[in-house]
Amino acid sequence: MIDLAALRTQPDAFRAAWSARGAAVDVDGLLALDQQVRALKTRAEGIKAEVNAASKAIGMAAKAGGAAVEEAKAKARALGDQHKAVDTEREALEKELQAALMVVPNPCLPDVPVGKDASENRVAATWGTAPAFAFAPKAHWDLGPALGIMDFERAAKISGSGFASLRGAGARLSRALVSWFLDTHTTRNGYTELAVPYLVTPKTMTGTGQLPKFADQLYRCADDDLLLIPTAEVPVTNLHAGEIIDEAALPVRYTCHTPCFRREAGAAGVGTRGLTRVHQFDKVEVVWLTTPERSRADLDTLRGHAEHLLQELGLHYRVLQLCTGDTGFGSAMTFDLEVWAPGANAWLEVSSCSTFTDFQSRRADLRYRGADSKLRLLHTLNGSALALPRCLIALIETWQQADGSITVPPVLRPYLGGLDRITATA
Template identity: 60%
Template sequence: MIDLVALRKDPEAFAVAWKLRGMDVDVTALVEADTKVRQLKTESENKRSEANAASKSIGQAAREGKDIGEAKEAARLLGEEAKELNEKRESLEKELHDQLLGLPNPCLSDVPHGAGENDNVAGEQWGSVPGFTFAPKPHWELATELDIIDFERGSKMSGSGFVVYKGMGARLNRALINFFLQTLVDEEGYTELNVPLLVRPETMQGTGQLPKFGDQLYHCQEDDLYLIPTAEVPVTNFYANEILDAEQLPCKMTAHTPCFRREAGAAGVGTRGITRVHQFDKVEMVWLTKPEDTEKNLLELRSNAEKLLQKLGLHYRILDLCTGDTGFSAAHTYDLEVWSPGTGTWLEVSSCSTFTDFQSRRAKLRYRPEKGAKPELLYTLNGSGLALPRCLIAILETYQQEDGSIEIPDVLKPFMGLDAIS
């Protein structure tokens, strides 16, 4: 959520920022509502103050044994008036608050301007397009022939968009999880968390999935719990409503979880294989930081994800997302896209973002800059490290041999216990 006080001070700046995201927001109406709320607040508080004073003198009079019948009625009326004004304020304030919850984070100043994904800025590439002496196959063919992914039985049990990894496929998936976690923990100083996959509505609101994107989430109605679409949700909310000490920052956490996404509206968007599924594994990196140097932190976070791709020897590129394509809660996002030789396309395997204080304000994530100082909102960042299925795709397609077997990248061999899948 954005800072209402900042909006009050410079509404035009917000209007411009939202315009860059392709949204026309009536900031004047927002500011007017805010003014009205504060006016009602002052009125109701003054009335409440009168009522409190009246009650107090009744208490005094009662102790002195005086008659308090009339005074009681007067105090009751004052109390009622105060309550009425306050209820008016509350409903207006809630309305305003709900509107604010639906407004995205303004992008940082160095984010490229643009309307949509075509305006994203392609940055550096690492490695080069792998060459083949034969026509490389797409992963779904390789996986089916090797019998390491069972698409049909996945949809038999759960519908389309669900798959079963089998044999060496399951092992490769597990090897990747272990490789990612171990690298992040041992080499980059992350703390590993194993978190709940079902969370409450307020947790979803903390990171921005709710109220706006509820239709993308699986919901367990009986218990009013949501299946997480990413580990970002429980990991970022880990310290929600808490005040951290400055020494605890930056706090780097990582977690492997399955991710559940309804992908409503994305059905049939020409994705074969495991590029877009309803359930997949992902290792996520989350940072809680002090507000300064968030762009620098973002680059470092991104480099952690890049290192994983480099170790796997996968060709990838960096995309600097433009204002029109940056996600709702993010202020600046870099995507990492890996090359898929079988389809000749780039696949997003990591999305690294800073959320400034947008999530912190929702989740009440604060820290104390110095001992005895006032608590302040901290900044949150996160990035995938990495999304499993698309890494798996890139590995199968990049390391495929002419005979249909798959060579295992060196860094994964200890986790696989073999050199090739055939």
């Protein structure tokens, strides 16, 4: 959520920022509503102050055994009714204002390039080169089933389309990636590992911005009013909701492996072959809670952690700086990491690293007490490091051999009992 007080004082800056995003926000409507709410609030509180004073007087008079108590009560009752009428009106308008604010996107940082959509994202960096093959490289949807490490048909049989299953060395390879990612983050990058619930409340989903705007992308357990997380960002960022963290403890950095559940409504048929886009996938996420002063630099550090993993896996990738028009709802700046999948002949997004500035903190009530003992909103950052199925795709397509076997990247071998090659018989 944006800072309403800031909108009040600098509406033009917000207008410009939203226009750069291509977001239609009725600034005048918001400001008018805000004005009404505050006017009603002032009125209601003024009447309430009178009611309180009258009640206090009645209390004293009753104690002293005054005679005019009944008359005073009647007067106070009338005032109370008046207050209730005004306050009810205020409440309705305030709800309306809140609802409107909840679907307003975060303005991008000033140095985010302006653009209308994904076609105007900028390639900020490229690492490595596309692997060259002496044969025609195969896509994972051919390689995987041939090796017996992926099974799409049986997954569809038990769960419908958009689900995949791994088997044998494929399942093990996936687990090896998770372990290696987590170990790297905890031992080398200073993250604390978390294990969290995969079902969360609507309030939690609202804290990070999935609700109310993106309800159609979430799986919901209607009988219990719980939702399946679409990313570990949701439970991890909300973990400290409503709390006050001491500045000395910042930045708080967490890494967490969870499955992610996404309905992918409206994405049917778009890049859905094989493991590329599925309703359930595993991901290792990193989340930072940090100060406004540090957050921009911290975003680069976080992104570096994700990039490093791809480098050690020997995977060719590029960094995209998203333009204003392609930046997600709550994000103020996002870098996507796209890995090259030589078989599918495509760049696949395996990480999205973002700073949400204080947008999520305002929703989730995440604050810190500064060295000066003042309370301030935290800045939240997160990024995938990394998303499993697409890493797996790039990995096997990149490391495939002419005979259809897969060479295991050296960093993963300790996690596979020394296995250096996945073959159809493995």
